[in-house]
Amino acid sequence: MSLFWEHFSKTASDRPNAPAVIGSRLSSVSFSQLTGSISDLQTAFFRLGICSESRCIVCLLNSVEFIEAVLALNAIGALVVLADSKMSGTELSALQDEFGCRYILSNRSFDGDVELTPGLRVSVKDSCPSSTSVSSDAAVIKLTSGSSGRPRGIATTEENLLADARNVAATMGIVPDDINLAAISMSHSYGFSNLFMQLITQGTAVVIPGSPFPRILAKTVAEGNVTICPLVPSHYEAFLKTPEIYQQFQEVRTFISAGGPLRSSTICRFHDATGKTIHSFYGASECGGIAYDRTNSINDVEGYVGTPLEGVSLDLVQAEDYGREVWVQSEAVAEGYVEANRTDRNEDRFVEKSFRTGDIAEPVGEGLKIVGRIQSLINVAGKKFRAEEVESVVRAVPGVKSVVILPIPDTVAGQIVGAFVELAGKEMTKTERRILEKCRTELSPHKVPRIIRCFEEFPLNERGKVDRQALLTLTTV
16 A cells, blocks of 8 residues: 555545535535545546556646545556646657656646546557656656756655655644645645645645635635645735735734745735734755744844754755855655656765755854855856845845846856846836946946846746746847
């Protein structure tokens, strides 16, 4: 018996009539009903040839079908590949080829697919050979965000994922009688651990909103008696533009933000408006949760992410000229990357239950703040510097809301600086001029942005992170 199924079966036995999934219209599915549906689904999967040797892509929105599909596949012993629900057919086909997945489970229609339920269809490829080797212990392949390139597969075991779920629950105080708002995708590491894993291991129900719009989310929170809100920074920015919804958050015990940097000004404004504290959560797909701000006090240190989770140990290790890199030790650290035709696929980032995050941090009391990434080093004609140096100057310019600094390939200097700015107002030309003037005054010439692009809102990927690849497509000089 798989460990996921073992935990879920015990949970369902202990809480048969308790709601497991609450839909957008507050209709609920109990653990007993979920168990029956999963059993039926296993039978349907067997008929399609899905077995313990199968590799299956799950490409579903947050839904009862997502939970049923993952648990049914896991009970069979099939390898689950979690894919963004918005992946195109071309991207899914590439995943099939890379990981050798004959089956795609989706709510979308593909040529020759089979409808198992109104919300679940299965597409079967005749053959799908792959040169990608995956450990027999791996149960789930998570994908990195792909915000700066093609997503990478991460082989995780049930033990890894269960350890992460325990760490998260113990640190955040999530208990069986809590109700989670399922506004972040369960196919991503953050949502899988905070939503799916809490549901199957201890019976913490999820409420699935019918829309990502702030008013709908707030209404779902109030009507669904939600106590835990794991969200991303863009959710909180949207809430702050909709003050009439604040009163609907009064019964929420814990607001969490992960998936990207949360500005201290957002934390302060949200607290002033609602009386609620946003708790910063820092993690990585490769190792699960890393640090969490447990306090209810307002921390105005930019980049502060709190203290290590229960079950997690951290080291800050000097990384050449970059600063001190965060190394994570935990039972939740994955086995490694899964990529075809690569002999260096782990790049020395996975070492005996340790993971090198690539994030540069500084200690703040017993906690830490993230100040950048190793990859953020820019090299202009042999002169190296951190992107954060430029970012701090640009961020101080009036009218600037958010900043992303990226190295842009250049035939002469190797790289030049690109500044991408989300505006607080609409004075685009004036803001660009202010940025250039301030940078020329406070930075060395090689650090001054050669390209400045302003946006009313940054393009975001499905995880709520800034889509850096989309920004780079706008950098024709």
